[in-house]
Amino acid sequence: LTANNPAPAPGFANTGYGPGNQVPYGQPQYAPGNFQGAPGAGPYGFQTQPMGPAGVAPPPVQNQPSGTIWMPIPPPPPNCPPGLEYLTQIDQILIHQQIELLEIFLGFESNNKYEIKNSLGQRVYFAAEDTDCCTRNCCGPARPFTIRIMDNLGHEVIRLQRPLRCSSCFFPCCLQEIEIQAPPGTPVGYVVQNWHPCLPKFTIQDEKRTDILKISGPCVVCSCCEDVNFEVKSLDEASNVGRISKQWSGFLKEAFTDTDNFGVSFPMDLDVKMKAVMIGACFLIDFMFFESIGDSHQRAGVWQ
Numbered sequence: 001l002t003a004n005n006p007a008p009a010p011g012f013a014n015t016g017y018g019p020g021n022q023v024p025y026g027q028p029q030y031a032p033g034n035f036q037g038a039p040g041a042g043p044y045g046f047q048t049q050p051m052g053p054a055g056v057a058p059p060p061v062q063n064q065p066s067g068t069i070w071m072p073i074p075p076p077p078p079n080c081p082p083g084l085e086y087l088t089q090i091d092q093i094l095i096h097q098q099i100e101l102l103e104i105f106l107g108f109e110s111n112n113k114y115e116i117k118n119s120l121g122q123r124v125y126f127a128a129e130d131t132d133c134c135t136r137n138c139c140g141p142a143r144p145f146t147i148r149i150m151d152n153l154g155h156e157v158i159r160l161q162r163p164l165r166c167s168s169c170f171f172p173c174c175l176q177e178i179e180i181q182a183p184p185g186t187p188v189g190y191v192v193q194n195w196h197p198c199l200p201k202f203t204i205q206d207e208k209r210t211d212i213l214k215i216s217g218p219c220v221v222c223s224c225c226e227d228v229n230f231e232v233k234s235l236d237e238a239s240n241v242g243r244i245s246k247q248w249s250g251f252l253k254e255a256f257t258d259t260d261n262f263g264v265s266f267p268m269d270l271d272v273k274m275k276a277v278m279i280g281a282c283f284l285i286d287f288m289f290f291e292s293i294g295d296s297h298q299r300a301g302v303w304q
Helices: 084-089 101-106 133-142 251-256 272-290
Strands: 092-097 113-118 123-129 145-150 156-162 177-181 187-194 201-206 211-216 228-233 240-247 261-265
Touching: 084 123, 084 272, 092 272, 133 272, 145 272, 156 272, 177 272, 187 272, 201 272, 211 272, 228 272, 240 272, 261 272
Parallel strands: none
Antiparallel strands: 092 113, 092 261, 113 123, 123 145, 145 156, 156 177, 177 187, 187 201, 201 211, 211 228, 228 240, 240 261
């Protein structure tokens, strides 16, 4: 690879960025007045830094976590919910669940935490589950949850709320659903599971419960040495619009942890609210099929 053709982020091609804007995964891309980290850790364990004077880059952050580079803040377009302006300039994101040692050694389920990055490896958001201990360990992967998604200032910009529902095809009247709010308290869309005897199927809806897109997954949801793809399609399911992909993380990580890596791709010009709803769909799919607690195994399909 040459200096003009840097290494891409894992899972995605480093495309769609003009010369001079491409950087290798894990390398900083600083811009004057943008955020690069912070000297003070927030309640969810990530750090932010106030913006410097206009035209002047802030000083280097001495205690920024290694490899944590924030995506520069793009200018907000009109009628864009605050915090979603990041999504206007990307068509691919990576979601990395953080490894929790307590879960590995004790089998005790803790609140999940995630990094959400762009295809250059720059962090776009940080997500943290907010569920009480009893609910996590008694209800397992089917648990209701609230996931708070923060920007690089520590502001909660997206909230995901999943009620307690059934996910088996044997109970068609009480299937899975998740509400996406941006900003918190303002619904921008929903993801609802559709009944099917063997396939994971979902509908993406806007804030008025109007159907916008469809999601279809494989009959056997098993990440054995390969990625598991959930295709995002038009309403008539005649054309593919995007993809939610559970990425194979390697044998050891897959066998001994329930930490997952996902990739989400969508059209660059897709409504920014629907991009946020697709992120919510990714979290719902993760909990439904790839989350496990203790000795329980991950589900292989909707019939379980």
